[in-house]
Structure formats: C-alpha cells, structure tokens
Amino acid sequence: MGVSEATRPNGQVLCVDDDEAARYLLGRALELAGFAVTTAGGVREGLEVLRRRRFNLVISDYRMPDGTGTWMLKQASSAGLLEGTEVLIFTGSTHVEDAAGLKIVSKQRGTDHIVAQVLKLLGAPAPRAAAQGQGPQESAMSRIELVLYTAGRSAASLRALRQMKTLLSGYEAAQVDFKIIDLAEGRPASADEDHILLTPTLVQRSPLPRTWVVGDLEDTTLVADLLDHSGVERRQ
Known part of the structure; x- marks a missing residue:
C-alpha cells in the first residue's frame, strides 16, 4: 500500500550511487537546495531503504557493482514502492538499457544541472520547521x-x-x-x-x-x- 501525497513529507529524495564522493556531492547540493536527502551505496541497499520509506524522488546511478539502477527501479515499481514517486537515472554511461519511460540525466552536466532538474520535477521544498527556541x-x-x-x-x-x-x-x-x-x-x-x-x-x-x-x-x-x-x- 503506497503512502498518500497528503502524508508524504515534502522534498524527500533518495540518492543511490556506489561512488561515495559522487553520492556525497549530489546529496550535499540537494541539501543546500532545501531537500531532505537519504543515500544508499548500491542497488540492494536502495531497495531496502525503499521498503522502509517513501520518497518524492529517487535518483539512481545506472551501473553499480550489484546491479543497475534501472533494474532496481523496476523491482521497486513492481512491489508498489514508487507510487507517486518521480525517478531519475543520473549516469556517466553512454548506453543505458531498459530505460523506457525513465528520465536520464548525464553526470557530465554536473550537480548544478541535476539540482535544476529536481526543482523542475518537485518544485521548491517546503521550508523546514525552525528548531525549538530559535526564530x-x-x-x-x-x-x-x-x-x-x-x-x-x-x-x-x-x-x-x-x-x-x-x-x-x-x-x-x-x-x-x-x-x-x-x-x-x-x-x-x-x-x-x-x-x-x-x-x-x-x-x-x-x-x-x-x-x-x-x-x-x-x-x-x-x-x-x-x-x-x-x-x-x-x-x-
């Protein structure tokens, strides 16, 4: 059973990439844009995270040691884990298989470009509540x-x-x-x-x-x- 848009937190993004530096750079860029970012280091870990939580967007690298991002997204979709969720494949590969219906963004364009694409898909995230005792x-x-x-x-x-x-x-x-x-x-x-x-x-x-x-x-x-x-x- 999927999570309704009314109960899903705004601006929740899952980034899946086996490259630690690339994962951190993209996650940090999205956090600076106001999104709440969760990361996973591979296909299997990404599926486990998706079984526990729902996101507004999943961004995945294509080729990883334990599988492809397209395979992961198809498995998640078949299990009903992506209802109402946008998905992006963020890759440096020149050829992406089984990507019908998926949005592809080249890593060559850099993190600024993908943040712009995320803003187009989701809009600006809602401001987070101020910490207690702070304006x-x-x-x-x-x-x-x-x-x-x-x-x-x-x-x-x-x-x-x-x-x-x-x-x-x-x-x-x-x-x-x-x-x-x-x-x-x-x-x-x-x-x-x-x-x-x-x-x-x-x-x-x-x-x-x-x-x-x-x-x-x-x-x-x-x-x-x-x-x-x-x-x-x-x-x-």
Missing part, C-alpha cells in the same frame, strides 16, 4: 562558510572529501555553508579571490579573517577548531 531567521543562517577546492578524483581530493564528510556529520548542517569546487571542471573567479595554488585546499571565507587549510585533511583538528570558534553547534 526562522536564526535557524536558517549559517555561522561559517567553508569552500573545499579539489582537483577531480585525485587521491588527496577524495581523502579531503571523506574527512570533511565525517567531520561535518558531527555538527548542525544548517549552521555550515559548505561548498565543493572542482577545479578540474574549470577555474571560477572565487579561486583567484581565495588565492588557490594547490589542491585540495579548504578555505574559511567567513567569518573573517579568511583561513586556509592545505592538504588532504588527514588531521581535522584545525577545521574542528574553526567550527567551534565560529559557534557551530555539535549534534547531540
């Missing part, structure tokens, strides 16, 4: 702005991404404005403003003074100090 203005305001500059899928860049993901999971996400800029896709003006010469480099852009942490962030003590000093609250 809406206070709860929506980030206390620190961090930018991580990476260079494609280099080993050091992937380590830095993993380290930041682990560290930030212990802090209130709404209080941290965290962006990832991949210089392999081009050099934006912000990279010159931040005087980026090496990657990976993490930059605290606000509050001032601007601070740089260069390297793969194997030791995140300094970054934790920056978060704590900026007043970012740790999760309980």
Whole structure:
C-alpha cells in the first residue's frame, strides 16, 4: 500500500550511487537546495531503504557493482514502492538499457544541472520547521562558510572529501555553508579571490579573517577548531 501525497513529507529524495564522493556531492547540493536527502551505496541497499520509506524522488546511478539502477527501479515499481514517486537515472554511461519511460540525466552536466532538474520535477521544498527556541531567521543562517577546492578524483581530493564528510556529520548542517569546487571542471573567479595554488585546499571565507587549510585533511583538528570558534553547534 503506497503512502498518500497528503502524508508524504515534502522534498524527500533518495540518492543511490556506489561512488561515495559522487553520492556525497549530489546529496550535499540537494541539501543546500532545501531537500531532505537519504543515500544508499548500491542497488540492494536502495531497495531496502525503499521498503522502509517513501520518497518524492529517487535518483539512481545506472551501473553499480550489484546491479543497475534501472533494474532496481523496476523491482521497486513492481512491489508498489514508487507510487507517486518521480525517478531519475543520473549516469556517466553512454548506453543505458531498459530505460523506457525513465528520465536520464548525464553526470557530465554536473550537480548544478541535476539540482535544476529536481526543482523542475518537485518544485521548491517546503521550508523546514525552525528548531525549538530559535526564530526562522536564526535557524536558517549559517555561522561559517567553508569552500573545499579539489582537483577531480585525485587521491588527496577524495581523502579531503571523506574527512570533511565525517567531520561535518558531527555538527548542525544548517549552521555550515559548505561548498565543493572542482577545479578540474574549470577555474571560477572565487579561486583567484581565495588565492588557490594547490589542491585540495579548504578555505574559511567567513567569518573573517579568511583561513586556509592545505592538504588532504588527514588531521581535522584545525577545521574542528574553526567550527567551534565560529559557534557551530555539535549534534547531540
């Protein structure tokens, strides 16, 4: 039995991808757009999540070690797990089999493009309720702005991404404005403003003074100090 639209939370997205870095980048981009994101690392895990919960949208990679995203979506549909749910295949593959009726988005277009497609499908998510004791203005305001500059899928860049993901999971996400800029896709003006010469480099852009942490962030003590000093609250 499916979940009705009246009882389904607004803006709930499931992202399924075996690539940890790609999964994190897409999930973070959607969270910054206001969506509530759940992730799964493969076809089997994705099906298990869908058996427990319903989503407004499922975004899946196509080719994964334990199967294809199209197979997963067909299994979920046959089991009645996708009633009223939009689906997208987000892939770097040039050939996608069994994709009749499915929307395909190329990974070559980047996360900004897929976020735009999600907004077209679902519209802007409803604002989340403010935390108890906080006004809406206070709860929506980030206390620190961090930018991580990476260079494609280099080993050091992937380590830095993993380290930041682990560290930030212990802090209130709404209080941290965290962006990832991949210089392999081009050099934006912000990279010159931040005087980026090496990657990976993490930059605290606000509050001032601007601070740089260069390297793969194997030791995140300094970054934790920056978060704590900026007043970012740790999760309980």
